[in-house]
Amino acid sequence: KNVDIPENLRTEVAQKAARLKLEGVRAELGVLRTARCAAAWRGDTTISEADLAEAWILCLGHRRTDLPPESQNSKPKIRHPETPAGDLESKRLKMPKTSFSPEEANSEKISFEAPHNLAHSELASWWESTPKKPLSDNFVSGTSRPVPTNVSHSRLCWTSSLKASLMRGWTPGNPWHMRFRKTARRSNLWLFIDASRSTGTFGSSTSAHFLAAARNVIQTLGAKTFGSRFHVLVLQNGKIGWWIKRGTAQAVQKTLGGLTEASGKSHLTPALNQLRNAIQKQGVLEGDRVLLCSDGMLSPETEKTISASKKRFRKALLNLSQKISTTAWLHPQLQRGMRHWLPELTEGTPVRLIALD
Incomplete structure (x- = not known):
């Protein structure tokens, strides 16, 4: 049953999430999905304030630290021998605890399976299709x-x-x-790979099936066009860096074979801006293409709300696609409550969404 979520409730959830310093858009989506389930259970088509309040309690219940009041008939407390302060501190460090306001991503890295070639018909069709005519003048710096x-x-x-x-x-x-x-110069393929923990957790809790499969699929593209030059930008462990500049298909296959883990936060907006700046320096030819590989779950920028971070990302994506209109986005199959997220991010742009099963 379709349950409508008013825009004012979405804004209220985003503002409250910012005040509580919740990490990423998943916290907001969790609250909205919980409230939607409550409304659907009653048979309603809209979410009420009561549904939203109940959703906050359910989603943040694990963060409560207050203890229930003691009963008058409770048993007397039993005094245990005191533990040295050093032992208490060591036990406290060993006990896992969810941070109330996480500032950094989990430091644990996610490992991939061994690389191998994997075919994907829709991505291959986009790669072999006739490129769109550039929106800007062909003859700019670096192309002629x-x-x-x-x-x-x-x-x-x-x-x-x-x-x-x-x-x-x-x-x-x-x-x-x-x-x-x-x-x-020859035509360029600009490739951005989001190797953050957010993208790496799709597919399995022990190995990043989506990111590993995306790496294997991308490795097969170079075999179809040996004349292109590849530029590979990778976001990993919170850092954005160029792994390849003007490399061959063989260099891409060898380099992507070293992509064996995912870690860090999803700083997608700075990555797209860095990619756009590099494209602007190289110039644009008719055969140039851009391929993005990410789940789209961007981390909020410092001192900015989810809504503001989303607007900045959409602007960066629009600027990038205006440089090279033949742009595709390879992404995992998102769950039901998140299926509208990527179409909302790409709305108004020529970016083609390609789901990887």
Whole structure:
């Protein structure tokens, strides 16, 4: 049964989650899904304030530390021998406890299975499809070089022609001094892999099935187009770094074989901004593509709410897809309560969502 969630309740949940310093969007989704279940159980189609209050109690019940009041008929307390302070401290360190306001991701790393090639028909179809025409001018910094005459495969460069004509004293009514440019590099595949714990936990509690499968699928793409150059940006252990720049298909396969674990938080917005800046420096050609590999569960930025972090991520994704419109997002099969999350993030962009079974 479809249960509608008013926008004001969503905002209220986001604001309260920010005040409690809850980590990630999963806390908000958990509260909303619990409230939705309560309304559906009664047969209602909308969530009430009472459902929301009950959902907060159920979702945050494990964080309560207050003790129930003692009964008047309770048994007398039995005094146990005192334990040295050092022993108490060591026991306290050994006992796992959920932080009320987690600031860092779990330090435990998630290991992957051994790499092997894996085919995926939808991703292969996107890879082999005709690329979309770039929204911006093809001939920007890094993609072409000037040539003296109209040689084979060159194009008239209006900007360079105008500059050259003005420098030679051009006046209206006189002919221009034409300048031509020719493509000077191969097409690029820009690949971003989110190897955070959030993406790594999809599929199994012991091994990251989705991320391992995504790595295996991506390794097969290079075998189809040996002429492309690959740029691989990886988010792992809270750090964003380039693993490959202008590498070959063989280099990608060898490098991704070293991707054996997932760790750290999901700083997706800074990663997309870094990817966009690199694309802007290289320039854009018609055959360029972008492939994102993530679950989309971004970590909130410092001192920002989930809603504000979501808006900043959408803006970064839109700016990236405006640079290269042939952009795909490889993601895991999300659960029922989270299926609308990725379509909401990509709404209004040309990004193609590809689910990995």
